[in-house]
Amino acid sequence: MKNDYLWDGSGEPDPELEHFEKSLAQFRYSGSAPNFVAAEAAQGKPSVFAALIFGWSPRFAAATLLILALVAAGLLLRVTPTVTPNGPGWHVARLSGTPQVGHFSLAGDTSKTQLRVGQLLVTDDESRASLNVAEVGEVYVDPGSRVRLMESGSDHERLALELGTIHAAIWAPPGQFVVDTPSASAIDLGCAYTLQVKEDGSGMLHTTLGWVGFHKDGHDSFIPAGAMCMTRRVPGPGTPYFEDASRKLRDAIHAFDFDSPSPEAREQALITILAEARSRDAFTLWHLLFRVNDDERGQVYDRLSSLVKAPAGVTREGTLALNPQMLDAWWNAFDLGDISVWRFWEQKQAAPLLKKNTR
Amino acid sequence: MALSVEARFAQPDYPAMNSAPHADRDDESLVKAAQHGDRAAFGQLYQRYARMVHGILLTRVPGMAAEDLVHDVFVKVLPRMKSLRDTSRFGPWLASIARNRAMDFHRRAKPNSPFDDQIGNIDAAQHSGSSMAMEDAMALLNALRDLPETYREPLVLRFVEGMTGPEIAARTGLTPGSVRVNLHRGMQLLREKWQGHKPRVGNE
Numbered sequence: 071m072k073n074d075y076l077w078d079g080s081g082e083p084d085p086e087l088e089h090f091e092k093s094l095a096q097f098r099y100s101g102s103a104p105n106f107v108a109a110e111a112a113q114g115k116p117s118v119f120a121a122l123i124f125g126w127s128p129r130f131a132a133a134t135l136l137i138l139a140l141v142a143a144g145l146l147l148r149v150t151p152t153v154t155p156n157g158p159g160w161h162v163a164r165l166s167g168t169p170q171v172g173h174f175s176l177a178g179d180t181s182k183t184q185l186r187v188g189q190l191l192v193t194d195d196e197s198r199a200s201l202n203v204a205e206v207g208e209v210y211v212d213p214g215s216r217v218r219l220m221e222s223g224s225d226h227e228r229l230a231l232e233l234g235t236i237h238a239a240i241w242a243p244p245g246q247f248v249v250d251t252p253s254a255s256a257i258d259l260g261c262a263y264t265l266q267v268k269e270d271g272s273g274m275l276h277t278t279l280g281w282v283g284f285h286k287d288g289h290d291s292f293i294p295a296g297a298m299c300m301t302r303r304v305p306g307p308g309t310p311y312f313e314d315a316s317r318k319l320r321d322a323i324h325a326f327d328f329d330s331p332s333p334e335a336r337e338q339a340l341i342t343i344l345a346e347a348r349s350r351d352a353f354t355l356w357h358l359l360f361r362v363n364d365d366e367r368g369q370v371y372d373r374l375s376s377l378v379k380a381p382a383g384v385t386r387e388g389t390l391a392l393n394p395q396m397l398d399a400w401w402n403a404f405d406l407g408d409i410s411v412w413r414f415w416e417q418k419q420a421a422p423l424l425k426k427n428t429r
Numbered sequence: 430m431a432l433s434v435e436a437r438f439a440q441p442d443y444p445a446m447n448s449a450p451h452a453d454r455d456d457e458s459l460v461k462a463a464q465h466g467d468r469a470a471f472g473q474l475y476q477r478y479a480r481m482v483h484g485i486l487l488t489r490v491p492g493m494a495a496e497d498l499v500h501d502v503f504v505k506v507l508p509r510m511k512s513l514r515d516t517s518r519f520g521p522w523l524a525s526i527a528r529n530r531a532m533d534f535h536r537r538a539k540p541n542s543p544f545d546d547q548i549g550n551i552d553a554a555q556h557s558g559s560s561m562a563m564e565d566a567m568a569l570l571n572a573l574r575d576l577p578e579t580y581r582e583p584l585v586l587r588f589v590e591g592m593t594g595p596e597i598a599a600r601t602g603l604t605p606g607s608v609r610v611n612l613h614r615g616m617q618l619l620r621e622k623w624q625g626h627k628p629r630v631g632n633e
Contacts, residue, residue: 077594077609093566094588099483103475204512205522241525
């Protein structure tokens with residue numbers, strides 16, 4: 071029996087719900103649709119060119135149009151590029167210089183083409199380009215970059231950033247847009263971010279809006295707005311941190327993740343991280359829970375729980391045992407993004423593998 | 430020369446020529462028609478989706494700004510219609526553009542003018558001389574705006590814009606299950622927040 075007024079209006083509302091509905095309805099949008107037909111007519115004033123053509127006698131105008139059509143056809147035959155975009159792809163627009171898509175150079179001010187699956191977009195030191203799909207988002211490609219379109223479909227888009235820098239603003243549903251780099255994959259979770267890859271395959275991700283998952287072989291980092299994360303081919307994504315964290319903390323994270331010459335130096339780096347962490351850096355400590363050994367995890371937990379109150383139902387023992395539900399509850403307590411979005415993405419990735427394995 | 434937004438949307442006393450010819454068509458065919466330059470079809474899409482756009486904006490920007498930005502969002506969308514590959518995704522795409530437009534609004538906002546203050550001042554100005562019922566409504570709207578983002582949007586679409594849960598799911602592209610869960614969880618949070626207030630409406 072349907073009786074869920076909040077959902078579909080079936081049944082009866084309780085008095086409070088009714089009050090909410092009545093009160094808030096005062097803010098309802100009451101504007102009407104502008105007249106787009108009239109607006110277009112207002113915009114469609116005849117151009118100077120049209121005025122010249124149609125101001126002449128019909129016979130002369132027709133002859134002029136015929137000549138222009140022949141000239142245009144001749145020009146088109148000469149300059150039609152070898153790449154003829156079709157099928158799914160991303161729109162590429164030149165912003166400066168001469169970006170290359172496959173063998174095709176975009177040179178003119180209004181140059182546009184499509185980047186199709188498998189094709190490579192290359193920008194030299196002078197070139198910039200943008201990639202766009204209306205329902206997915208926009209990607210700006212900086213000079214000195216190589217970007218390949220790996221997959222493009224109704225619910226998944228995958229680029230590979232082989233080298234250089236991209237700035238992505240994505241509005242597709244979380245998990246649908248992925249950028250592979252040599253050392254990690256960036257999974258959009260509803261956001262805008264900058265991703266950089268160096269010659270040696272190492273990289274950096276800086277989130278400006280929303281949050282991003284950085285993933286490689288079960289090594290995950292979540293980077294919320296205002297935070298950044300380094301990555302190397304080995305071990306993959308490092309520990310993310312807020313860009314306004316202290317210099318000491320940032321250096322210590324770098325040392326802990328990548329550059330400790332000895333176990334003692336790594337241990338010292340961990341001590342510095344714990345000492346320098348502010349409440350805001352609790353999410354950094356959360357990542358450390360997965361990266362430290364069993365002996366160190368207790369120290370990380372103690373510092374974390376001194377900065378942020380442990381969520382209801384979360385225990386020290388459970389956290390130290392890396393209980394998935396408790397760790398998820400911790401993450402959600404930071405209010406930086408709902409981790410169920412990430413879990414959903416993980417399940418989606420695992421589904422094809424499971425199918426394969428059960429055949 | 431490009432017309433200003435105001436000029437584009439100047440509304441002389443025309444009959445409602447955007448709506449009549451397309452009223453019975455489904456959204457996807459309207460999107461396809463709009464992609465081929467049918468402005469009346471686009472007008473019909475405006476009529477169907479303006480409340481969703483307004484609701485999304487209202488969760489993020491002050492009331493008066495939200496009304497203005499509705500037009501702005503559709504102005505942004507119109508020239509980009511052809512780049513929409515999957516015509517069934519018009520609603521989610523439009524919703525994303527509305528969210529991004531709200532973010533732009535804050536990026537361009539003057540520093541030292543916190544969002545909360547703007548909401549209070551501008552919404553109050555919009556409803557100057559308001560009754561106690563309006564004050565209560567304002568307090569309720571602000572309580573709603575304090576909820577986590579996941580719950581804010583479906584509740585505003587439900588209560589402010591009067592959309593049903595299934596309609597919210599269909600328009601925004603979210604699954605009915607998640608909209609339903611978020612409506613109920615959000616409602617629970619809103620009730621808890623509202624406990625602290627003493628609604629005066631019922632006592633008038």
